[in-house]
Amino acid sequence: MNVKEKPTWKELPLAAVIPEPGTSAAYRTGDWKTLQPVVDKKACIKCATCYTFCPEAAYEEDEYGYFNPNYDYCKGCGICSVECPSMCIQMVEEASE
Amino acid sequence: MEVSLAIAEAARQADVDVVSAYPITPQTHIVERLAQMVADGDLKASFITVESEHTAMSAAIGASMPGARVFTSTSSQGLALMNEIVFLAASMRVPVVMALANRSLSGPISIWNDHSDIMSVRDVGWVSLFANNGQEAYDLTLMAFRIGEDPRVMLPVMISFDGFILTHMIEPIYIFDDAEIEGFIPPYNPQFKADPKTPMTFGPVGVPEIYTEAHKQQDAALRGSREVIDEVFADFEKRFGRRYNAVETYMTDDADVVLLSQGSVFETTQLSVDELRKEGKKVGAVELRMWRPFPFADLQAALKNAKVVVVLDRAVSFGGQAGPLMSEVRSALYPMKDAPPVIGGIAGLAGRDIMMEHYREFFDMGYRYLETGKEPEVITIVGLRQ
Amino acid sequence: MIEIRFHGRGGQGAVTSAEILAQAAIDGGAFAAAFPSFGSERRGAPLQAFTRIDDKQIKLRTGIYEPDIVMVLDPTLIESQNVASGLKKDGLIVLNTKKDPEFWAEKLGVRRVCAVGATTIAMEELGVPITNVIMLGALLKADELVNPEFVEKRIEARFPRIAQKEIRAFKRAVTEAKVIG
Numbered sequence: 124m125n126v127k128e129k130p131t132w133k134e135l136p137l138a139a140v141i142p143e144p145g146t147s148a149a150y151r152t153g154d155w156k157t158l159q160p161v162v163d164k165k166a167c168i169k170c171a172t173c174y175t176f177c178p179e180a181a182y183e184e185d186e187y188g189y190f191n192p193n194y195d196y197c198k199g200c201g202i203c204s205v206e207c208p209s210m211c212i213q214m215v216e217e218a219s220e
Numbered sequence: 221m222e223v224s225l226a227i228a229e230a231a232r233q234a235d236v237d238v239v240s241a242y243p244i245t246p247q248t249h250i251v252e253r254l255a256q257m258v259a260d261g262d263l264k265a266s267f268i269t270v271e272s273e274h275t276a277m278s279a280a281i282g283a284s285m286p287g288a289r290v291f292t293s294t295s296s297q298g299l300a301l302m303n304e305i306v307f308l309a310a311s312m313r314v315p316v317v318m319a320l321a322n323r324s325l326s327g328p329i330s331i332w333n334d335h336s337d338i339m340s341v342r343d344v345g346w347v348s349l350f351a352n353n354g355q356e357a358y359d360l361t362l363m364a365f366r367i368g369e370d371p372r373v374m375l376p377v378m379i380s381f382d383g384f385i386l387t388h389m390i391e392p393i394y395i396f397d398d399a400e401i402e403g404f405i406p407p408y409n410p411q412f413k414a415d416p417k418t419p420m421t422f423g424p425v426g427v428p429e430i431y432t433e434a435h436k437q438q439d440a441a442l443r444g445s446r447e448v449i450d451e452v453f454a455d456f457e458k459r460f461g462r463r464y465n466a467v468e469t470y471m472t473d474d475a476d477v478v479l480l481s482q483g484s485v486f487e488t489t490q491l492s493v494d495e496l497r498k499e500g501k502k503v504g505a506v507e508l509r510m511w512r513p514f515p516f517a518d519l520q521a522a523l524k525n526a527k528v529v530v531v532l533d534r535a536v537s538f539g540g541q542a543g544p545l546m547s548e549v550r551s552a553l554y555p556m557k558d559a560p561p562v563i564g565g566i567a568g569l570a571g572r573d574i575m576m577e578h579y580r581e582f583f584d585m586g587y588r589y590l591e592t593g594k595e596p597e598v599i600t601i602v603g604l605r606q
Numbered sequence: 607m608i609e610i611r612f613h614g615r616g617g618q619g620a621v622t623s624a625e626i627l628a629q630a631a632i633d634g635g636a637f638a639a640a641f642p643s644f645g646s647e648r649r650g651a652p653l654q655a656f657t658r659i660d661d662k663q664i665k666l667r668t669g670i671y672e673p674d675i676v677m678v679l680d681p682t683l684i685e686s687q688n689v690a691s692g693l694k695k696d697g698l699i700v701l702n703t704k705k706d707p708e709f710w711a712e713k714l715g716v717r718r719v720c721a722v723g724a725t726t727i728a729m730e731e732l733g734v735p736i737t738n739v740i741m742l743g744a745l746l747k748a749d750e751l752v753n754p755e756f757v758e759k760r761i762e763a764r765f766p767r768i769a770q771k772e773i774r775a776f777k778r779a780v781t782e783a784k785v786i787g
Contacts, residue, residue: 132433132440137374138313139434140412141421222625385667390625390640392632487665573669 152179156199158214160192166211173203173212223354223386224249226393227293227319230361232263233398234317234405237288240268240279244298245331246383247321251293273298277305277316284314285414285422289365292316295383296323296330296337303341309376310345311438312423315368315408316376318346319361322483322534323383324570332571333383335482335534338511339544345438347373347445348511350482351381352468354393359462362401363452369408370452373445375438380511382484384571396460404459446513466515467522468507471497475504477586478526478560480549482508485532485574492579503583508545519549520556529553530586531564532574542566542599563589565600578602607660608751609670613689614679617649619738623677624655626764627742630756631659639664652687659751677745678702679737681725690714698787700745702737707786718787720748722779731775732768739772743779754780 136142162173167189174182174190181197182190192203204212228250231239239258241251257263268283270276273294280290294302299320309316324334338348347367351357357379364377381387414422426434446466453464470490472478479489486507496503506522506529508515523529531550533543541547546564553559565585568574581602589595610627614620621642628640636659643654656670672692676699678684684701693699699716701707702724711719722744724737739761746754754776761776762769 126429129429130433132436135430135433135437137411137437138311138422139424139426139430139437141424142412144419144421146421384641388641390628390638391664392637484667488667491665575668575671 151195152198153193153195156194156197156217158199158201159194159197159217160199160201160203160212161215162189162191163211163213164189166209168209170208172206172208176202176206178202221354221390221393221395222249223357223381223389223391223393224321225253226354226358226395227361227381228253228257229395230358231291231317231319232257233396233401234289234291234362234365236263236265236291236317236365238266238268238280238283238290239292240270240276240283240290241292241294242270242273242276242298244273244295246323246333246387247293247295247298247319249387250319250321254291273302274305277302277309280316281305281309281312281314282414284309284316285312285410287408287410287413289369289408290314290316291319293319293321295321296325299337299341300325303344306341306344306346308423310442311434313374313438313441314376315365315374317361317364317368318376318378319357320378320380321383321387322380330570331383333385334569334571335380335545336536336569338378338380339535339537341378342512342544345375345442346512347375347377347442347449349377349379349449350507350509350511351379351386352484352486352507352509354386354389354391355462356464357381357386358393358395359456359460359464362404363456363464365408366405367445367449367452369406369410370445370448371411373441373448374410375441375445380483385484400460404455443513446510446515449510449513464509465518466510467518468509469522470505472504472506472522473525474502475525476502476527476590477530477583478504478506478523478528479530479532479579479582479586480506480508480523480545481532481534482511482545483534485534485568488574488576489532489579492576492583495576496580496583501583501587503586508549514548514552516552519552520559523553523560524556524558526560528586528589529560529562530582530589531562532568532582533564533566534568536566536569536599561589563595565596565602567602569601572603574603607658607664607666608675609673610657610659610675610677610745611670611673612655612657612677612679613683613687614653614655614738615649615683616651616653617736618679619736620653620677620679621655622764623679623738623742624657626739626757626760627745627752628657628659629760630752631657633756633759634753636660636752637662637664639667643669652683673697675700675745675749675751677741679724679741684710684714690716698748700741700748700783702741707784711786716787718748718785720744720783720785722783724779727775727778727782731771731778739776740779743776744783747780747783748785 368377531546550562628638631638707719707721
């Protein structure tokens with residue numbers, strides 16, 4: 124990060140408050156991952172365990188009741204894969220290459 | 221009126237919204253009275269009963285963020301326990317007002333008065349003022365809200381006043397009619413309010429790219445508070461006739477030996493000055509009322525004619541210079557051309573009475589230095605059994 | 607400046623006595639200060655309390671070592687605590703005792719003594735051995751430092767539920783106290 128691009132002490136909001144809500148949405152952490160979760164929907168029982176455990180709140184429910192990872196924010200930690208009771212989430216190498 | 225009750229009265233007249241405090245001797249009477257006022261409906265405020273001082277300060281900050289006017293009070297171990305959060309109050313820029321009934325830090329276990337508690341929080345970033353008697357404790361508590369909440373300041377303020385010697389003292393205190401002080405403290409209206417309708421992030425992580433600037437900003441605010449404090453002191457004098465100064469002086473114009481102290485002992489040092497003046501000795505007394513922001517120029521001006529400055533410390537700086545006050549005063553005068561020498565001693569630890577002969581011993585210390593040029597032993601404790 | 611030192615035991619009201627006296631003096635237009643000996647208060651333990659009265663602002667904040675007046679609220683303290691310590695020449699000592707003032711004058715080597723059976727009055731009037739306002743009555747008989755009316759007003763404010771009993775006890779002490787010197 125470039126220190127010089129940040130606000131000066133006079134520009135910094137009082138007490139370093141961040142007055143805008145939801146600024147973390149602009150911070151896409153999806154490129155941190157090496158492995159990414161892939162959900163096998165045939166085995167998925169829609170129990171929402173992945174959704175509950177995901178520390179990044181990266182899982183989103185779709186119109187059919189399945190939970191899908193949002194790769195823009197998923198950091199690839201693999202917790203969902205470990206916690207899934209039907210073992211339907213595999214961590215695989217990213218396809219982007 | 222008991223001084224503690226006058227401070228509670230000041231908080232009521234400031235119309236505080238939240239009192240968040242944990243009882244500790246010798247501060248107890250203040251919050252006890254405030255709890256009574258809330259229970260009786262004389263003060264429309266939330267009294268938050270907490271399980272520790274750490275929580276008391278946490279709740280005070282939390283209450284201040286949405287825009288509540290908050291009062292708290294503590295002493296000694298209570299201040300030590302809330303220490304972590306005391307820093308946060310300043311860096312989060314919440315203008316909480318705290319009445320600090322000065323008491324020694326244990327151990328050996330002590331409930332009595334000295335200044336070790338306030339000296340332990342020298343660098344927390346609060347505005348820090350000393351009251352020397354009950355009237356001042358009351359007046360300064362009222363002024364503290366206006367100082368801290370000023371948009372140019374936005375910092376917490378602590379008023380130090382000696383435990384027992386003042387907290388438990390009954391003496392004449394003029395309490396304003398509510399109408400008399402109407403308008404003296406404007407409504408509190410912070411720039412950023414914690415409100416679910418407009419979510420924002422308070423107390424964020426200060427990454428290395430931000431922390432430095434945040435600290436500079438905080439220091440500028442504390443230094444800048446001086447202007448506001450002077451304005452408030454001036455307005456208080458205009459309205460009510462009592463004058464407060466960053467540095468108080470007594471018979472210093474022609475004084476060779478000046479005794480410098482803080483808190484209630486300053487009044488008694490004046491009696492000692494009177495005694496010695498009758499004997500023809502040119503002595504004076506100075507009080508550093510404003511501890512933070514430190515009034516460098518005022519202090520230098522007050523001491524410029526002295527041949528020697530003797531500092532009476534009410535706390536020990538273990539292994540360091542005699543005491544924290546002496547250390548600060550000495551370094552504050554260092555840049556002066558022809559700065560007077562500063563020596564010092566310690567007295568009145570943990571409620572040990574400082575008697576008239578002890579004040580005289582401090583002045584003698586100054587005269588001995590002028591004769592011999594030799595500094596007193598580090599550390600010199602007046603009244604110590606040898 | 608008049609300096610008064612109170613000797614009592616925790617729970618007898620020495621601190622309250624010192625406070626009421628100072629408040630009454632302030633009500634009468636004087637400057638006054640009252641403070642306890644700053645110990646950790648325990649019922650039954652010996653303690654001291656202090657009052658100063660002056661016609662100008664009181665800046666002296668030390669303890670009182672050379673009092674003008676000593677008040678002893680508990681008979682057992684008279685001999686155990688060296689209560690006359692530092693008492694000024696021609697100082698007054700006010701004792702809760704059944705003995706005559708002459709007895710204590712000789713024993714303590716003090717000229718001005720005021721004696722009152724405060725515990726007896728307290729038991730008869732209040733039903734509890736709390737002698738604070740009674741001792742103030744005895745003091746004012748020996749030396750009218752403050753107007754007794756101001757003291758009575760302060761007693762009323764302090765003990766709203768038993769004010770009449772307290773004032774009766776206070777007045778009895780004014781009548782019954784024996785003063786010499």
